[in-house]
Amino acid sequence: MHPDILGWVATLVLVATLVRQMIKQHRAAHPETVSRWLFLGQMSASALFTLYSYLLGSSVFVVTNLLLLGTAITGQFLAWRRRQRSTTPPPPC
Template sequence: MDKEVLTEAIGWAAAGILLLTVGRQVYTQWREGSTRGVSKWLFVGQIAASVGFVIYSALLGNTVFVLTNSFMLLTACFGQVIFLRNRRREQRRAGGLAAGKTG
């Protein structure tokens, strides 16, 4: 196997692992409907980093990283939307519980 093919294979394998890991976090957050254990800055930071890495990778002409970071950006945006939705639900529930106790 030549060096370039091996290098690309390692890059794509690492990209797949990274996407699966973050994707699993987003899926778990969506499935549980909770923000427990998730920092509000997780996806904000991921979005900012992914935008920077997409630009950087494009300037380098590295297809593996352009695509990986584009998918990471989409995953982070989706995660942020789910986080905000879950946070609003949790706040409504907490407000409903507090109103029920005082009423």
């Protein structure tokens, strides 16, 4: 078996896990308990690992880290949107 196959399978498992966690967090009663620093750290690390993987010529890790960056950005957006909704007063009747 080619080693890249293991890398792609690991990528699928990791991304599926993160997407599931994002959904769970988005539906949570108190999403604000997740630190913004977690998202910022994940985004920074993913961007740096993407560059690192590109420089090494590893397409599996370039794609994996781009997907991780995408989940971090999506998670941050969903958390921001949810916070906006919870602080916006309802429209007048």
